[in-house]
Amino acid sequence: MVDDHRSPIWGIERLLESEPDLELVCAASTVDELLAHSQLQNEGLDIVILDLRLGDASTPRENVNRLTDAGIGTVVYTSGEHPALLRSAAKAGVLGVVLKSASEAEIIGAIRAAAQGNEVLTTEWAAAIDGDPELAAVDLSPQLQKVLALYASGETSVTVGRELGVTADTVNEYLKRIRQKYADAGRPTRTKVDLFKRAVEDGWLPVPERGSDRLAGPADGDR
Template identity: 55%
Template sequence: MRTRRDRADNSSPPPTATEHTVAVDRPIGRRRIGVVEDHESVVMGLTLMLADQDDLELAVTAQTVPELLATGLTLDLAILDLRLGDGSSPTGNVELLRAAGIDTLVFTGAENPYMVRLAARAGVLGVVRKSEARAVVVEAIRAAAYGEQVVTTDWAAAIDGDPKLLDVGLSPRQREVLALYASGEKTARVAHLTGLAPQTVTDYLGRIRAKYAEAGRPSPTKTDLYKRAVEDGLLPMPQIPWDQ
Protein backbone atom coordinates (compact mmCIF):
# COMPACT_ATOMS: atom_id res chain seq x y z
CA MET A 1 0.00 0.00 0.00
CA ARG A 2 1.10 3.53 -0.64
CA THR A 3 2.43 5.34 2.38
CA ARG A 4 1.94 9.06 2.91
CA ARG A 5 4.42 9.43 5.77
CA ASP A 6 6.74 11.65 3.76
CA ARG A 7 5.27 15.01 4.77
CA ALA A 8 7.98 15.73 7.34
CA ASP A 9 9.03 19.06 5.84
CA ASN A 10 5.61 20.53 5.17
CA SER A 11 6.00 24.25 4.69
CA SER A 12 2.47 25.38 5.48
CA PRO A 13 2.05 28.33 7.86
CA PRO A 14 0.89 27.76 11.44
CA PRO A 15 -2.85 27.59 12.08
CA THR A 16 -4.66 30.75 13.07
CA ALA A 17 -7.46 31.02 15.62
CA THR A 18 -10.06 30.55 12.91
CA GLU A 19 -8.51 27.42 11.39
CA HIS A 20 -9.49 23.92 12.40
CA THR A 21 -6.73 21.79 10.87
CA VAL A 22 -2.98 21.61 10.51
CA ALA A 23 -2.95 22.55 6.84
CA VAL A 24 -0.77 20.83 4.28
CA ASP A 25 -0.46 21.48 0.57
CA ARG A 26 -3.31 19.51 -0.98
CA PRO A 27 -2.19 17.58 -4.06
CA ILE A 28 -4.43 17.39 -7.08
CA GLY A 29 -6.39 14.17 -7.34
CA ARG A 30 -9.18 12.14 -5.87
CA ARG A 31 -8.67 10.86 -2.32
CA ARG A 32 -9.58 7.21 -1.78
CA ILE A 33 -11.26 6.37 1.51
CA GLY A 34 -12.02 3.14 3.32
CA VAL A 35 -14.63 2.77 6.05
CA VAL A 36 -14.32 0.30 8.93
CA GLU A 37 -17.79 0.09 10.43
CA ASP A 38 -20.12 -2.80 11.24
CA HIS A 39 -23.38 -0.83 11.37
CA GLU A 40 -24.99 -0.83 7.93
CA SER A 41 -26.94 2.37 8.56
CA VAL A 42 -23.74 4.30 9.31
CA VAL A 43 -22.07 2.95 6.16
CA MET A 44 -25.11 3.97 4.12
CA GLY A 45 -25.03 7.44 5.63
CA LEU A 46 -21.33 7.94 4.83
CA THR A 47 -21.89 6.63 1.31
CA LEU A 48 -24.59 9.24 0.73
CA MET A 49 -22.51 12.01 2.29
CA LEU A 50 -19.58 11.37 -0.04
CA ALA A 51 -21.50 10.46 -3.19
CA ASP A 52 -21.44 13.99 -4.63
CA GLN A 53 -17.91 14.94 -3.52
CA ASP A 54 -15.71 15.20 -6.61
CA ASP A 55 -12.44 14.88 -4.69
CA LEU A 56 -13.47 12.08 -2.32
CA GLU A 57 -14.13 8.45 -3.24
CA LEU A 58 -15.46 5.86 -0.80
CA ALA A 59 -13.46 3.00 -2.26
CA VAL A 60 -14.21 0.17 0.18
CA THR A 61 -16.12 -0.67 3.34
CA ALA A 62 -15.27 -3.42 5.81
CA GLN A 63 -16.42 -4.62 9.20
CA THR A 64 -12.89 -5.03 10.59
CA VAL A 65 -9.45 -3.53 9.96
CA PRO A 66 -7.91 -6.86 8.83
CA GLU A 67 -10.77 -7.21 6.34
CA LEU A 68 -10.04 -3.72 5.00
CA LEU A 69 -6.32 -4.38 4.69
CA ALA A 70 -6.93 -7.73 3.01
CA THR A 71 -8.40 -5.92 0.00
CA GLY A 72 -4.93 -4.60 -0.82
CA LEU A 73 -6.40 -1.32 -2.03
CA THR A 74 -4.37 1.89 -1.97
CA LEU A 75 -6.14 4.24 0.44
CA ASP A 76 -5.52 7.77 1.65
CA LEU A 77 -7.69 7.51 4.75
CA ALA A 78 -9.57 5.04 6.90
CA ILE A 79 -12.70 6.13 8.75
CA LEU A 80 -12.83 3.99 11.88
CA ASP A 81 -15.54 3.21 14.38
CA LEU A 82 -14.22 2.60 17.90
CA ARG A 83 -16.62 -0.19 18.79
CA LEU A 84 -16.43 -3.10 16.36
CA GLY A 85 -18.04 -6.49 16.58
CA ASP A 86 -14.71 -8.36 16.56
CA GLY A 87 -13.83 -6.87 19.96
CA SER A 88 -10.67 -5.24 18.63
CA SER A 89 -9.10 -2.32 20.47
CA PRO A 90 -8.80 1.20 19.01
CA THR A 91 -5.06 1.16 19.68
CA GLY A 92 -4.49 -2.08 17.81
CA ASN A 93 -6.65 -1.02 14.87
CA VAL A 94 -4.96 2.36 14.47
CA GLU A 95 -1.52 0.76 14.72
CA LEU A 96 -2.41 -1.74 11.99
CA LEU A 97 -3.57 1.08 9.73
CA ARG A 98 -0.50 3.21 10.47
CA ALA A 99 1.76 0.25 9.66
CA ALA A 100 0.04 0.03 6.27
CA GLY A 101 0.61 3.76 5.67
CA ILE A 102 -3.05 4.70 6.11
CA ASP A 103 -4.10 7.69 8.23
CA THR A 104 -7.16 7.31 10.45
CA LEU A 105 -10.14 9.49 11.30
CA VAL A 106 -12.32 8.22 14.13
CA PHE A 107 -16.06 8.47 13.52
CA THR A 108 -17.83 7.68 16.75
CA GLY A 109 -20.69 8.37 19.10
CA ALA A 110 -17.96 9.35 21.60
CA GLU A 111 -19.92 7.65 24.35
CA ASN A 112 -16.77 6.10 25.81
CA PRO A 113 -14.10 8.73 26.66
CA TYR A 114 -11.58 6.00 27.49
CA MET A 115 -11.81 4.52 23.99
CA VAL A 116 -11.49 7.99 22.49
CA ARG A 117 -8.32 8.53 24.55
CA LEU A 118 -6.90 5.21 23.32
CA ALA A 119 -7.46 6.27 19.73
CA ALA A 120 -6.02 9.74 20.30
CA ARG A 121 -2.88 8.24 21.85
CA ALA A 122 -2.49 5.83 18.93
CA GLY A 123 -2.08 8.74 16.52
CA VAL A 124 -5.37 9.37 14.72
CA LEU A 125 -5.84 12.58 12.76
CA GLY A 126 -9.01 13.44 14.63
CA VAL A 127 -12.22 12.35 16.33
CA VAL A 128 -15.58 13.31 14.84
CA ARG A 129 -18.98 12.57 16.36
CA LYS A 130 -21.59 10.73 14.32
CA SER A 131 -24.11 13.31 15.51
CA GLU A 132 -22.36 16.16 13.68
CA ALA A 133 -24.00 17.91 10.74
CA ARG A 134 -23.29 16.51 7.29
CA ALA A 135 -21.21 19.52 6.25
CA VAL A 136 -18.98 19.20 9.32
CA VAL A 137 -18.45 15.47 8.78
CA VAL A 138 -17.64 15.86 5.09
CA GLU A 139 -15.16 18.67 5.66
CA ALA A 140 -13.48 16.69 8.47
CA ILE A 141 -13.16 13.69 6.14
CA ARG A 142 -11.76 15.89 3.38
CA ALA A 143 -9.16 17.47 5.68
CA ALA A 144 -8.06 14.11 7.07
CA ALA A 145 -7.93 12.57 3.60
CA TYR A 146 -5.34 15.22 2.70
CA GLY A 147 -3.35 14.45 5.86
CA GLU A 148 -4.51 17.40 7.94
CA GLN A 149 -5.11 17.22 11.67
CA VAL A 150 -8.82 17.57 12.46
CA VAL A 151 -9.00 19.30 15.83
CA THR A 152 -12.29 18.77 17.66
CA THR A 153 -13.35 19.22 21.26
CA ASP A 154 -13.42 15.44 21.70
CA TRP A 155 -9.86 15.08 20.38
CA ALA A 156 -8.66 17.95 22.58
CA ALA A 157 -10.40 16.56 25.67
CA ALA A 158 -8.93 13.12 25.04
CA ILE A 159 -5.44 14.56 24.95
CA ASP A 160 -5.95 16.97 27.84
CA GLY A 161 -7.44 14.29 30.08
CA ASP A 162 -4.89 11.57 29.40
CA PRO A 163 -2.48 11.09 32.33
CA LYS A 164 -0.45 8.53 30.38
CA LEU A 165 1.15 10.98 27.97
CA LEU A 166 4.71 10.46 29.15
CA ASP A 167 7.17 13.33 29.49
CA VAL A 168 9.93 12.73 26.96
CA GLY A 169 12.46 14.99 28.70
CA LEU A 170 13.16 17.53 25.97
CA SER A 171 15.80 20.13 26.75
CA PRO A 172 14.80 23.81 26.63
CA ARG A 173 16.56 24.15 23.26
CA GLN A 174 14.80 21.08 21.88
CA ARG A 175 11.47 22.45 23.06
CA GLU A 176 12.19 25.74 21.29
CA VAL A 177 13.09 23.97 18.04
CA LEU A 178 10.04 21.73 18.25
CA ALA A 179 7.66 24.63 18.89
CA LEU A 180 8.96 26.58 15.90
CA TYR A 181 9.13 23.64 13.51
CA ALA A 182 5.78 22.15 14.50
CA SER A 183 4.10 25.55 14.14
CA GLY A 184 4.88 25.46 10.42
CA GLU A 185 8.37 26.92 10.04
CA LYS A 186 10.83 25.34 7.62
CA THR A 187 14.14 23.98 8.88
CA ALA A 188 16.07 26.93 7.46
CA ARG A 189 13.72 29.41 9.13
CA VAL A 190 14.04 27.62 12.48
CA ALA A 191 17.82 27.83 12.10
CA HIS A 192 17.60 31.57 11.42
CA LEU A 193 15.30 32.23 14.39
CA THR A 194 17.37 30.18 16.84
CA GLY A 195 20.86 31.04 15.58
CA LEU A 196 21.58 27.38 14.92
CA ALA A 197 23.01 25.82 11.77
CA PRO A 198 20.41 24.10 9.57
CA GLN A 199 22.14 20.75 10.07
CA THR A 200 22.01 21.28 13.82
CA VAL A 201 18.26 21.87 13.61
CA THR A 202 17.91 18.67 11.59
CA ASP A 203 19.93 16.81 14.25
CA TYR A 204 17.72 18.25 16.99
CA LEU A 205 14.58 17.11 15.16
CA GLY A 206 16.03 13.63 14.84
CA ARG A 207 16.74 13.47 18.57
CA ILE A 208 13.27 14.85 19.37
CA ARG A 209 11.63 12.17 17.23
CA ALA A 210 13.79 9.50 18.88
CA LYS A 211 12.75 10.64 22.36
CA TYR A 212 9.07 10.57 21.46
CA ALA A 213 9.46 7.13 19.90
CA GLU A 214 11.15 5.82 23.05
CA ALA A 215 8.22 7.15 25.11
CA GLY A 216 5.74 5.29 22.92
CA ARG A 217 4.59 8.46 21.18
CA PRO A 218 5.99 8.07 17.62
CA SER A 219 6.23 11.25 15.56
CA PRO A 220 7.47 10.43 12.06
CA THR A 221 5.75 13.36 10.32
CA LYS A 222 5.42 17.07 10.86
CA THR A 223 1.73 16.60 11.61
CA ASP A 224 2.70 14.16 14.37
CA LEU A 225 5.16 16.67 15.81
CA TYR A 226 2.46 19.34 15.82
CA LYS A 227 0.23 17.00 17.81
CA ARG A 228 3.03 16.25 20.30
CA ALA A 229 3.72 19.96 20.72
CA VAL A 230 0.04 20.58 21.50
CA GLU A 231 -0.09 17.60 23.86
CA ASP A 232 2.94 18.88 25.80
CA GLY A 233 1.79 22.49 25.95
CA LEU A 234 4.44 23.88 23.59
CA LEU A 235 1.77 25.14 21.18
CA PRO A 236 -1.72 26.37 22.07
CA MET A 237 -4.81 24.32 21.34
CA PRO A 238 -6.67 25.94 18.40
CA GLN A 239 -9.31 28.22 19.84
CA ILE A 240 -12.28 27.29 17.61
CA PRO A 241 -12.84 23.54 17.27
CA TRP A 242 -14.76 21.82 14.49
CA ASP A 243 -17.77 21.11 16.60
CA GLN A 244 -18.60 24.63 17.74
Protein backbone atom coordinates (compact mmCIF):
# COMPACT_ATOMS: atom_id res chain seq x y z
CA MET A 1 0.00 0.00 0.00
CA VAL A 2 1.21 3.51 -0.82
CA ASP A 3 -0.26 6.28 1.32
CA ASP A 4 1.51 9.07 3.17
CA HIS A 5 -1.03 8.96 6.02
CA ARG A 6 -0.96 6.10 8.51
CA SER A 7 -4.66 5.85 9.32
CA PRO A 8 -5.76 4.43 5.91
CA ILE A 9 -2.97 1.87 6.16
CA TRP A 10 -4.12 0.83 9.63
CA GLY A 11 -7.65 0.51 8.27
CA ILE A 12 -6.57 -1.81 5.44
CA GLU A 13 -4.46 -3.85 7.87
CA ARG A 14 -7.50 -4.37 10.07
CA LEU A 15 -9.71 -5.28 7.10
CA LEU A 16 -7.30 -7.94 5.86
CA GLU A 17 -6.58 -9.55 9.25
CA SER A 18 -9.45 -12.02 8.84
CA GLU A 19 -8.84 -12.71 5.13
CA PRO A 20 -6.59 -15.78 4.81
CA ASP A 21 -5.98 -15.30 1.09
CA LEU A 22 -4.91 -11.64 1.37
CA GLU A 23 -1.83 -10.21 3.04
CA LEU A 24 -0.61 -6.65 3.33
CA VAL A 25 3.07 -7.26 2.62
CA CYS A 26 4.37 -3.72 3.10
CA ALA A 27 3.35 -0.08 3.15
CA ALA A 28 5.18 3.09 2.15
CA SER A 29 4.59 6.80 1.75
CA THR A 30 5.82 6.95 -1.87
CA VAL A 31 6.14 4.57 -4.82
CA ASP A 32 9.92 5.02 -4.70
CA GLU A 33 9.96 3.86 -1.09
CA LEU A 34 7.68 0.93 -1.83
CA LEU A 35 9.75 -0.33 -4.77
CA ALA A 36 12.95 -0.01 -2.77
CA HIS A 37 11.36 -1.92 0.11
CA SER A 38 10.02 -4.75 -2.03
CA GLN A 39 13.35 -5.18 -3.78
CA LEU A 40 15.31 -5.17 -0.52
CA GLN A 41 12.94 -7.67 1.09
CA ASN A 42 12.55 -9.68 -2.13
CA GLU A 43 8.79 -9.72 -1.66
CA GLY A 44 6.42 -10.60 -4.45
CA LEU A 45 3.67 -8.02 -4.86
CA ASP A 46 0.46 -8.73 -6.77
CA ILE A 47 -1.13 -5.30 -6.46
CA VAL A 48 -0.59 -1.93 -4.85
CA ILE A 49 -3.37 0.01 -3.16
CA LEU A 50 -2.48 3.57 -4.14
CA ASP A 51 -3.55 6.91 -2.72
CA LEU A 52 -3.77 9.52 -5.47
CA ARG A 53 -2.28 12.53 -3.74
CA LEU A 54 1.12 11.95 -2.17
CA GLY A 55 3.48 14.34 -0.43
CA ASP A 56 6.31 13.87 -2.95
CA ALA A 57 4.32 15.76 -5.65
CA SER A 58 4.31 12.72 -7.92
CA THR A 59 1.39 12.36 -10.31
CA PRO A 60 -0.97 9.37 -10.38
CA ARG A 61 -0.01 8.69 -13.99
CA GLU A 62 3.69 8.55 -13.09
CA ASN A 63 3.06 6.25 -10.13
CA VAL A 64 0.78 3.85 -12.00
CA ASN A 65 3.20 3.67 -14.92
CA ARG A 66 6.12 2.91 -12.61
CA LEU A 67 4.20 0.15 -10.86
CA THR A 68 3.06 -1.29 -14.19
CA ASP A 69 6.67 -1.32 -15.41
CA ALA A 70 7.55 -3.28 -12.25
CA GLY A 71 4.84 -5.82 -13.09
CA ILE A 72 2.50 -4.71 -10.29
CA GLY A 73 -1.19 -3.90 -10.77
CA THR A 74 -2.76 -0.89 -9.09
CA VAL A 75 -6.03 -0.19 -7.32
CA VAL A 76 -6.67 3.45 -6.48
CA TYR A 77 -8.01 3.96 -2.96
CA THR A 78 -9.27 7.52 -2.66
CA SER A 79 -11.77 9.89 -1.13
CA GLY A 80 -12.62 10.90 -4.71
CA GLU A 81 -12.63 14.69 -4.39
CA HIS A 82 -10.13 15.27 -7.23
CA PRO A 83 -11.62 14.23 -10.58
CA ALA A 84 -8.50 15.28 -12.51
CA LEU A 85 -6.38 12.90 -10.44
CA LEU A 86 -8.87 10.08 -10.99
CA ARG A 87 -8.78 10.67 -14.74
CA SER A 88 -4.99 10.65 -14.71
CA ALA A 89 -4.85 7.30 -12.91
CA ALA A 90 -7.65 5.78 -15.01
CA LYS A 91 -5.93 6.72 -18.25
CA ALA A 92 -2.69 5.15 -17.00
CA GLY A 93 -4.37 1.75 -16.74
CA VAL A 94 -5.29 1.07 -13.12
CA LEU A 95 -7.25 -2.08 -12.35
CA GLY A 96 -9.89 -0.03 -10.60
CA VAL A 97 -10.91 2.79 -8.29
CA VAL A 98 -12.35 2.24 -4.81
CA LEU A 99 -13.62 5.00 -2.55
CA LYS A 100 -12.46 5.14 1.06
CA SER A 101 -16.11 5.56 1.99
CA ALA A 102 -17.03 2.18 0.43
CA SER A 103 -18.22 -0.68 2.61
CA GLU A 104 -15.73 -3.18 4.02
CA ALA A 105 -17.13 -5.88 1.73
CA GLU A 106 -16.68 -3.68 -1.33
CA ILE A 107 -13.09 -2.81 -0.43
CA ILE A 108 -12.12 -6.41 0.28
CA GLY A 109 -13.86 -7.60 -2.87
CA ALA A 110 -12.01 -5.04 -4.97
CA ILE A 111 -8.64 -5.99 -3.51
CA ARG A 112 -9.32 -9.69 -4.04
CA ALA A 113 -10.46 -9.20 -7.64
CA ALA A 114 -7.47 -7.04 -8.51
CA ALA A 115 -5.06 -9.48 -6.86
CA GLN A 116 -6.37 -12.09 -9.30
CA GLY A 117 -5.69 -9.74 -12.21
CA ASN A 118 -9.31 -8.77 -12.76
CA GLU A 119 -10.53 -5.24 -13.37
CA VAL A 120 -12.57 -3.70 -10.57
CA LEU A 121 -15.59 -2.28 -12.37
CA THR A 122 -16.96 0.51 -10.20
CA THR A 123 -19.03 3.57 -11.02
CA GLU A 124 -16.18 5.75 -9.76
CA TRP A 125 -13.79 4.23 -12.30
CA ALA A 126 -16.30 4.64 -15.12
CA ALA A 127 -16.88 8.25 -14.12
CA ALA A 128 -13.12 8.88 -14.03
CA ILE A 129 -12.79 7.70 -17.61
CA ASP A 130 -16.02 9.09 -19.09
CA GLY A 131 -16.84 12.04 -16.86
CA ASP A 132 -15.14 14.61 -19.07
CA PRO A 133 -15.63 13.60 -22.70
CA GLU A 134 -14.39 17.00 -23.85
CA LEU A 135 -10.93 16.13 -22.57
CA ALA A 136 -9.83 14.30 -25.70
CA ALA A 137 -6.69 12.25 -25.09
CA VAL A 138 -3.37 13.74 -26.22
CA ASP A 139 -0.52 11.31 -26.74
CA LEU A 140 2.86 12.82 -25.87
CA SER A 141 6.22 11.12 -26.13
CA PRO A 142 8.30 10.90 -22.92
CA GLN A 143 10.44 13.82 -24.10
CA LEU A 144 7.41 15.99 -24.83
CA GLN A 145 5.95 15.05 -21.45
CA LYS A 146 9.11 16.31 -19.73
CA VAL A 147 9.12 19.53 -21.75
CA LEU A 148 5.47 20.22 -20.95
CA ALA A 149 5.85 19.48 -17.24
CA LEU A 150 8.94 21.67 -16.85
CA TYR A 151 7.76 24.56 -19.01
CA ALA A 152 4.22 24.59 -17.60
CA SER A 153 5.69 24.66 -14.10
CA GLY A 154 7.22 28.07 -14.83
CA GLU A 155 10.57 27.26 -16.41
CA THR A 156 11.77 29.11 -19.50
CA SER A 157 12.80 27.55 -22.78
CA VAL A 158 16.43 28.14 -21.81
CA THR A 159 16.17 26.44 -18.42
CA VAL A 160 14.14 23.55 -19.83
CA GLY A 161 16.81 23.06 -22.49
CA ARG A 162 19.53 23.13 -19.88
CA GLU A 163 17.68 20.52 -17.82
CA LEU A 164 17.18 18.20 -20.80
CA GLY A 165 20.49 18.83 -22.55
CA VAL A 166 19.03 20.47 -25.65
CA THR A 167 18.97 24.02 -27.04
CA ALA A 168 16.26 26.56 -26.34
CA ASP A 169 15.35 26.46 -30.03
CA THR A 170 14.77 22.73 -29.76
CA VAL A 171 12.55 23.27 -26.72
CA ASN A 172 10.54 25.82 -28.68
CA GLU A 173 10.08 23.30 -31.48
CA TYR A 174 8.88 20.75 -28.92
CA LEU A 175 6.42 23.31 -27.56
CA LYS A 176 5.06 23.90 -31.06
CA ARG A 177 4.44 20.15 -31.39
CA ILE A 178 2.72 20.05 -28.00
CA ARG A 179 0.49 23.00 -28.82
CA GLN A 180 -0.41 21.47 -32.18
CA LYS A 181 -1.36 18.15 -30.58
CA TYR A 182 -3.65 19.91 -28.12
CA ALA A 183 -5.11 22.08 -30.87
CA ASP A 184 -5.84 18.96 -32.92
CA ALA A 185 -7.65 17.52 -29.88
CA GLY A 186 -9.77 20.67 -29.58
CA ARG A 187 -8.01 21.78 -26.40
CA PRO A 188 -6.14 24.98 -27.29
CA THR A 189 -3.01 26.10 -25.46
CA ARG A 190 -2.57 29.69 -26.57
CA THR A 191 -0.89 30.81 -23.34
CA LYS A 192 1.45 29.34 -20.79
CA VAL A 193 -1.41 29.20 -18.29
CA ASP A 194 -3.33 27.06 -20.80
CA LEU A 195 -0.35 24.68 -20.97
CA PHE A 196 -0.33 24.48 -17.18
CA LYS A 197 -4.04 23.61 -17.13
CA ARG A 198 -3.63 20.90 -19.78
CA ALA A 199 -0.67 19.43 -17.93
CA VAL A 200 -2.76 19.15 -14.75
CA GLU A 201 -5.80 17.78 -16.60
CA ASP A 202 -3.75 15.02 -18.22
CA GLY A 203 -1.71 14.12 -15.16
CA TRP A 204 1.66 15.44 -16.26
CA LEU A 205 1.63 17.80 -13.24
CA PRO A 206 0.02 17.30 -9.83
CA VAL A 207 -3.11 19.20 -8.86
CA PRO A 208 -2.01 22.34 -6.95
CA GLU A 209 -2.65 22.56 -3.25
CA ARG A 210 -5.93 24.25 -2.34
CA GLY A 211 -5.34 27.93 -1.65
CA SER A 212 -1.91 27.89 -3.26
CA ASP A 213 -0.79 30.59 -5.66
CA ARG A 214 -0.15 27.76 -8.12
CA LEU A 215 -3.90 27.44 -8.66
CA ALA A 216 -3.63 30.35 -11.07
CA GLY A 217 -0.85 28.64 -12.99
CA PRO A 218 2.59 30.05 -13.81
CA ALA A 219 3.25 33.56 -14.93
CA ASP A 220 2.33 33.96 -18.56
CA GLY A 221 5.07 36.33 -19.61
CA ASP A 222 7.23 33.61 -21.18
CA ARG A 223 5.29 31.92 -23.97
